Amino acid sequence: MDKNKNLPAFAIHTLGCKVNTYESDAMAGALRRAGFREVAFSEPADVYIINTCTVTNIADKKSRQMLHRARKQNPEALVVAAGCYVDAALQNPQMQAVLRDSAIDLLVPNRDKGRIAELIAERLFGGGESREQKGQGQDGLFVTELDGHTRAFVKVQDGCNQFCSYCIIPYVRGRILSRPVEDCVAEIRNLAQQGVREVVLTGIHLSSYGKDLLQHKTSGGTAGPEARKSDDIMNGGDAPLLQLIRAVQEIPELRRIRLGSLEPRLMSPEFVQALSAMEKVCPHFHLSLQSGCGETLRRMNRHYTPEEYRQSCETLRRYYDHPAITTDVIVGFPGETEEEFAESRRFAEEMGFYEMHVFKYSRRAGTRADRMEGQVPETVKEERSREMIRLSEEMSRSFRESFLGKEVEFLCEEEVEIGGETYGQGFTREYVRCLKKGRGFQKNELVRGAASEIFKEKAVYESLILR
Template structure:
């Protein structure tokens, strides 16, 4: 039988989709592309529900799958299932619904459906689930880096966010399982790893055993102590050359935490710290549990121990009751922190959240204008960060051949620095493949015309 998978949403979803794909391969399925030219017997759509747009895309992809092959089994999995399970169960275009924390039963559920030929539902009350769903990958689509899911769920209940209702409470993967997966992937040649989670900073708070208090940075009352232990464990695996982290909460970035990370060679100076707003009044309405000053202090600590650290963030514009003055405060704050990259989102109302019930909903045209202003700022700051690296020699992990010029016999290979600057290097075409998945010193020379990457030359 043939199966096609399509992923929507975050890096955690991507990891889970790859794990489900490998489960299907192990069960004897042939994996084919999700496209009109190739019909599958089973379609698995790993859905997202973070915004109304994500909901709509999830529905569209489920319906597209059934239209590509009306006789196929269409499986809806993930967050949209948790949020709108009743609707999907009644949808003629969907045959199977699988919620979060049940994806590891995918093959079993499909087999049961084939045997019973009836709608098969596997959706749990995610708020009452306390066990971590074990999913594993043995290979990944990218040839040089691998995302490793280490945590699920969130206890924060930000006023705009549906995720605690679709992903449930914090559940963490045992560190020995994480390092075992990392070792397997190192043996396959992977050099770079990214620890991913729904709320990574909460990693380990659900573990019963206390931290080792013999070492003061692991004291039980230190925020992020379990996450720091995991970072150390992954860095200690032989063959791990680079480690990146998913989104941080500023509250765990204490001096002890950041200092210890800086002592671990594989940790890349590239950090994503979720912000959402630079205005304290807006942060309070969002139920974010830090102030703008506390966030700024976290950035200063990172730059103290990781000079020229690349710091990225998320920002929401048009949150309920956000005034022009509050937006101006946020914009000035973003420019002062000077991020490498920003992900800018227009506030999206989510039924069931506190923000959905707030007065003072901001009109869509105002959100659009504010978003455009921040995207313009983001483009400028991102270019300035890349410009600041010109003339330096940095290690680049090469990932792929971007193109070949047949007339001149050269190829362009691309990769990233530890600060995640995209670098292009020209090489003789017959040599280009030799450099893929290698880390080399490169002199960063000049920006591309659009400022999106840096051109460089190999050193030595």
């Protein structure tokens, strides 16, 4: 008898980063291919999967809460804890309680996400009683269908060797592991053939893409230029990340390529020049800053100075007319004085970001920053966060305003109804949201018009209105 026949419903809830989102899409695809039926998390399901996050103590708490919510929704369901929170618990004796949590039936660490359909089927249809899986090696995840989306996130790299002092990820996801170019291209080509027009190449530390592949090559006996220092960011005109982007750019159906978060040190003139020669690469770059104060960066164990960061932005602006540069900033890092915060704020303002994602420093047990003196009180973090968010909103508005009166093009994603009117909606290459009034817009159509005003919706989104 086919075990997959009449298999039950599953629901997935995802916490954390874009890589986790990609992995949830891939797990859902694997379960659907195995005959499972996907339902919303709020609906009754036979299997609940929480794709967890452990980046801060708060992320741990949210992961726990979702696991318990799933158990409550259906006490008979199979509740699966997958991902980083599980890896952290397996490695950290202080988190062993997670392994005994009665809300959880099955623990699936990151490396076993690629086998999730098999592991769940084993639990439901006989065999495995063990809560902990003992798989090895690469996760083997890939996404095969994305339900008519214009944009897809594709994970090309996992792991990190950087050891920022506030981050647990290198301990949880392990060292750099890059997917070979052919694998990534095959997955993206398949998605493009199904209608995806924009791909976001994503990784835990995308700037390290291919470093491990080169090391394998060199340890296999290839001498010469590939033999580089192990902690180098490979940022020349022949960087492996560029080789990957060149191959992705050859996919005919694909129109746009965006890059996930990058290190400022990657932006050498050779690298940026090579990028700017590829017309599908969008002029939208997320360069992680974290702080604009050199002292704070040093305590964070970030491997660049504000001056190097400034040079990276200048290089981008030399090769692109009007790039959208976005970033992440942490406020209230241990030891951050009023002066350090003011320096960070001044620097951010000087860089003229399009968007700044502001995070209040959140402690993570097991990291160096958690053991540092000078933890900043929550009320101070709150105040600094408000101030940075205000600055971010001002900078975003001024970036959007720079398009007013100009001809703008966006890639249409869908038609939306706002205030009784129908609009075509999509994003420019700089990732500015646009709306154009009218009907009959087609998904994946390029729409043009003159940007005439800025429209504020629900106090969150600001969009350009095109005439």
